Amino acid sequence: xxxxxxxxxxxxxxxxxxxxxxxxxxxxxxxxxxxxxxxxxxxxxxxxxxxxxxxxxxxxxxxxxxx
Numbered sequence: 001x002x003x004x005x006x007x008x009x010x011x012x013x014x015x016x017x018x019x020x021x022x023x024x025x026x027x028x029x030x031x032x033x034x035x036x037x038x039x040x041x042x043x044x045x046x047x048x049x050x051x052x053x054x055x056x057x058x059x060x061x062x063x064x065x066x067x
Contacts, residue, residue, distance in 0.1 A: 002038065002041075003038050003041035003042055003045065005023075005033060005066070006023040006025065006044075006048050007022065007023050007030075008022045008023060009022065010022030013027065019051065023048065024048045024051045024055075025042060025044060026054055027061060029044050029047075036043075
């Protein structure tokens with residue numbers, strides 16, 4: 001079974017971060033997904049999870065200026 005895409009159909013690129021607002025992948029990661037081997041897909045998913053955790057961490061929230 002192939003590794004499923006993290007796409008959640010919110011396909012908007014954030015100009016500041018260069019990441020998709022929905023799945024937190026770069027344009028390069030999105031473009032390469034269809035032809036990527038499972039190992040490469042798993043590496044992208046690990047990077048996405050790390051990005052998600054960084055966004056949700058208290059330190060990231062404190063530095064964002066939002067209250």
